[in-house]
Amino acid sequence: MLTPFQKLLYNGFGSRKVLVAASGPCLRTFDYSSGHIISRWSYLDLDAPAGNKSSDLHDEDDAPPRKKHKIDSGNASDSVSTEILIENGSGRQKPRRNGFAAPCITHLTATADGRHVVIISGEDKAIRVLEMTEEGGLHQFSKRVLPKRPSALTLTPEDQILCADKFGDVYSMPLLGQTIEKASNVDMQDQEPPIDELFKPAATSKTVHTKHNLRILELQQKQKKTKKASTTELQFEHNLILGHVSLLTDIASVRLQTPEGRSRTYILTSDRDEHIRVSRSVPQAHIIENFCLGHEQFVNKIHVPSWQPGTLISGGGDDYLLVWDWRTGTIRDKLDLKSLLAQSQTNTGETTTFPISVSGIWSVETMSGSGSIIIACEKMNGLFTFALSSEGQIIIGQSIFKQLSHNVLDVAIVQHEQRIVVSLDIMHRPGSGEITAAHDHSSFVVVLHLQSDGTWEEMKELIAVNTHAQQTKEVLTESLDPTVWSGVFYNAEHLRKRGPLADAEEEL
């Protein structure tokens, strides 16, 4: 029996229809129709000696940075897991608290043609491009390691990778970029001033500054020579295109037609500090066109529906979603998720007391030029859905909370069938992160079909995926302890700031 899929993606490649599902460090492909497992790709195999190296065009000997191995989730209460001690570069030992010996997949996307799948993991800081075979299998095409832990990923309409990191920087790089001798393109890259062979202190003794800075200066002066700038240049083509001074949570690339019929591409970025920024796309990403300000808590997800490219839906730590005209930064509509949930719970008698964290926003377009927006919240066993008019307004009366058997982990969109495949967390009790025993017949996924009245109907199809996922003998060699998985599945709520002195360290 498999473990639940923290990431799920529908991918049509040629005539192939494939579900790409990530369980911890494993990425499997299922045949969408028959439910058969086609292939398995895993971070665990990468460390295995020799053998299936043939598929790796880029060898793994450029060891992933060993400096900081932080947990996938800062949710300490949930991750009282086994602590695996690993050695880092400086010889000190730090626990790797996600409980796996391998990185877990945090982001999963595919190109429009379905030929390439892009994954990232915060753990090894690497962007990996996988190529889909005729049979629907995956093998690694390239691996590019970023300087900082990546936190968001998207592809532009031109198939450029945009990847953001937790320090707020956004890099662009070609999808099929290769490792090169020297990073040739350092557009907005921070270039250190050339350092003299001999040590030159950063300031003179006449510099007036704080005790703290003076102490650092003294330390510098004790050193005989400076080491070479510690930030090693990245060995592949990349551009630092923009940056927030905050953890970057999501990124979107949108192409719009101007009234004159010209096409303009924008980059939308959201951060932990309530901001959504609208920038021009590369090569003019240094020009900020606008900000969408209105959230009071962290923004975790932003989404632009295909039929309404001027509309943005955003959500995160607030109890509500905002619908924006993102070109002007004006709020078009607001949907209170908590009251919508309360309405649905008056029927069942349940109450939700924990804070809402939006963990996913998706949309399915209908034939009539409108569509349905789908919202998942962390540790919540259901989906919010609402219809969005062609004017970008929420259609009252079509907003519902669709209850499901388990907490939603991810949603795969099957646009041409107007269906979604919802990945469920069968390890944890619905509505919470509490551990529960998965039954042999628990459904890993459910399929919902969009009805003409805007509601979603559960389909009895794709049972096959569940059967195959349940029956496979294959198990992770890693821990199956559900406490470990909680950190892999749930990592939005820890973005919430705690206490009034959230940025107290900056007061120093």
Place this chain on the structure above:
Amino acid sequence: MDWSTYYPKFVDSTTTGTPRQLVKDVTVADIGCGFGGLLMALSPLMPEELIIGMEIRLRVAEFVQQKISALRVQHKDDGLYQNIACLRANTMKFLPNFFKKSQLSKIFLCFPDPHFKARKHKARIVSTTLNSEYAFVVKPGGIIYTITDVEDLHVWMVQHFEKHPTFERLSKEEEDSDPSVKVMAIETEEGKKVERNEGQKFIACFKRLEDEPWIE
């Protein structure tokens, strides 16, 4: 953003509603204003502008606010110091929460923390990515003034502004003819300390250019 409590003499009395509107927008920002020496000096120099000092240290910001209140009381008769105010803010994170696009005509970055360690360079107040935010709030033709006694940081700031396509460094002549530059060099607390220590001061000013035409 409710500015009415910061500039009570500039509240627009012809309108009602909350927050109360000002008769004009803030156009000058001293980011990292410290103990407010530059604000006090700029106030009579630019009586028509509303000037805001922004300081991240809560207690320092409170001190400057009290100092301005005291000055306003002392100058009740001539009405001086009504055009300056100070607020506690982390501008590196929240600059666009305070100003709309092209609102400012001048930003002062005086003696910012040099953050010597390479690892802390991200914490510096000038970086190419952060400069995009300065470009957003400053109108074309507006100027960003920088001064430091740390040559390393000066080189850093010049490099990062010059690398940004929206900024152009002012020439030495332009700098010399700008009265704000002189005030910045002598009126900040740090500037005075540097003078006492006979240290060096490095000045660089950058003009915000028009946005380039869209590449479509």
